[in-house]
Amino acid sequence: MRIVDIREKTVSIASPIANAYIDFSKMTCSVVAVVTDVIRDGKPVIGYGFNSNGRYGQGALMRDRFLARITEADPESLLDKEHDNLDPFAIWKTLMTNEKPGGHGERSVAVGTIDMAVWDAVAKIEGKPLYRLLADRYRNGVADDKVWVYAAGGYYYPGKDDAKLQDEMRGYLDRGYDVVKMKIGAAPLADDIRRIESVIKVVGDGRRLAVDANGRFDQATAIAYAEALKPYNLFWYEEAGDPLDYALQAELANHYDLPMATGENLFSHQDARNLLRHGGMRPDRDFVQFDCALSYGLVEYMRTLTVMEDMGWSSRRVVPHGGHQMSLNIAAGLHLGGNESYPDVFQPFGGFADGIRVENGYVGLPDIPGVGFEAKSALYAVMRELGEG
Numbered sequence: 001m002r003i004v005d006i007r008e009k010t011v012s013i014a015s016p017i018a019n020a021y022i023d024f025s026k027m028t029c030s031v032v033a034v035v036t037d038v039i040r041d042g043k044p045v046i047g048y049g050f051n052s053n054g055r056y057g058q059g060a061l062m063r064d065r066f067l068a069r070i071t072e073a074d075p076e077s078l079l080d081k082e083h084d085n086l087d088p089f090a091i092w093k094t095l096m097t098n099e100k101p102g103g104h105g106e107r108s109v110a111v112g113t114i115d116m117a118v119w120d121a122v123a124k125i126e127g128k129p130l131y132r133l134l135a136d137r138y139r140n141g142v143a144d145d146k147v148w149v150y151a152a153g154g155y156y157y158p159g160k161d162d163a164k165l166q167d168e169m170r171g172y173l174d175r176g177y178d179v180v181k182m183k184i185g186a187a188p189l190a191d192d193i194r195r196i197e198s199v200i201k202v203v204g205d206g207r208r209l210a211v212d213a214n215g216r217f218d219q220a221t222a223i224a225y226a227e228a229l230k231p232y233n234l235f236w237y238e239e240a241g242d243p244l245d246y247a248l249q250a251e252l253a254n255h256y257d258l259p260m261a262t263g264e265n266l267f268s269h270q271d272a273r274n275l276l277r278h279g280g281m282r283p284d285r286d287f288v289q290f291d292c293a294l295s296y297g298l299v300e301y302m303r304t305l306t307v308m309e310d311m312g313w314s315s316r317r318v319v320p321h322g323g324h325q326m327s328l329n330i331a332a333g334l335h336l337g338g339n340e341s342y343p344d345v346f347q348p349f350g351g352f353a354d355g356i357r358v359e360n361g362y363v364g365l366p367d368i369p370g371v372g373f374e375a376k377s378a379l380y381a382v383m384r385e386l387g388e389g
């Protein structure tokens with residue numbers, strides 16, 4: 001058994017939307033296919049992966065160094081003899097050969113995307129949905145049969161007024177979501193408060209609305225927003241300041257008792273540990289949003305979950321960024337608190353399997369081997385072209 005080829009294609013996920021920090025007018029992502037010599041149903045098993053929005057495609061890094069480390073490795077060294085399968089941990093170690101510690105920037109995205117495709121292949125070789133494989137191997141066989149998801153959107157874009165924002169949010173409620181998220185921080189505070197009030201009119205209660213500042217605020221602005229947001233009793237206040245400014249996050253906790261969330265831009269278990277050590281995050285109410293696709297993949301994610309456990313954090317406080325099926329599988333198989341969803345943006349990468357409805361804020365997973373990409377036809381069309389083309 002061996003990996004015979006790894007392919008990458010960078011595709012556009014550009015759109016006119018913007019958060020408080022970036023617009024997505026030139027956004028791309030990498031799609032990866034890991035082609036194996038294992039035959040299932042008369043065809044070679046191919047594992048697929050892609051990286052979450054926000055960090056651009058990683059083809060150059062992959063081609064420069066990561067892919068050759070796998071294709072040039074002794075195939076025997078990448079095998080899991082116990083399960084007669086590929087070994088994602090050995091593959092990860094090989095990918096990270098001659099990589100120094102620290103500075104977890106773009107390479108964590110390249111490795112995370114390849115790692116997703118490896119796990120998809122491993123679950124297909126084992127003939128199980130990935131969440132089932134994860135529960136069987138790491139959680140005594142107990143998987144969640146549905147995952148809580150919230151609808152993320154509420155972006156800024158040219159010509160978008162409050163009525164359009166309200167229509168968007170109404171659309172999410174109509175599709176079964178019970179919590180929605182909107183962007184803040186690209187408009188003056190008074191304008192954002194008006195936008196927030198207009199959304200609360202639609203969703204009925206601040207408890208059903210999360211807001212995301214995408215790391216835009218300095219400490220004074222983060223606190224000014226905290227004071228202004230308090231009366232609305234929001235679901236969470238996300239990424240107020242720079243993702244690596246743990247002191248700012250810790251100070252903010254002195255001004256805001258309600259739930260906060262951050263972590264989507266922390267890409268290693270060491271950075272996650274620093275947030276929990278120094279960021280004043282509260283395990284009884286706050287949420288962390290680490291995204292495996294941006295942060296060295298599931299192999300590293302398990303280390304992050306171990307760090308959390310060691311520091312007294314329940315895995316139920318994790319609601320990953322990224323709105324992809326990989327995190328949905330991790331949520332169901334490893335007992336996270338939920339997952340982000342982008343029902344309307346970043347298509348065909350946003351959203352989950354075709355025909356699976358969100359009911360009262362929960363979504364089920366398709367019962368097919370792997371991550372479930374084959375059950376999302378528009379996404380699978382892109383993947384298949386790369387893997388089989």
Ligand SMILES: O=C([O-])CC(=O)C(=O)O
Pocket residue numbers: 019053054152212214264321322340
């Ligand atoms: O707008 C983005 O970069 C995505 C984001 O923060 C989120 O989904 O929480």
Ligand SMILES: [Mg+2]
Pocket residue numbers: 212214238239264321
């Ligand atoms: Mg965010």
